[in-house]
Amino acid sequence: MSETLLDVQGLSCPLPVLKANKALRGLPPGARLTVLATDPASVKDFAAFCQETGHELVSFAEADGVYRYVLRKRAEPA
Numbered sequence: 159m160s161e162t163l164l165d166v167q168g169l170s171c172p173l174p175v176l177k178a179n180k181a182l183r184g185l186p187p188g189a190r191l192t193v194l195a196t197d198p199a200s201v202k203d204f205a206a207f208c209q210e211t212g213h214e215l216v217s218f219a220e221a222d223g224v225y226r227y228v229l230r231k232r233a234e235p236a
Contacts, residue, residue: 161190171199175207182231193227
């Protein structure tokens with residue numbers, strides 16, 4: 159399974175989610191995207207983004223002010 163890393167540390171809302179959305183568009187269905195962010199607002203932003211788009215938030219962790227999101231791209235609509 160494909161996995162891609164997107165480092166958006168230092169960027170503020172809404173850029174982390176916008177850049178993740180753009181990265182996901184270029185990935186095949188089921189691919190994983192790991193996002194590293196430092197914006198505390200990204201916690202709510204990524205939860206809402208996944209709920210609205212159908213992408214899966216596989217995992218979330220925070221360490222030393224760095225938020226790590228692992229997203230799985232949704233299957234394309236039939």
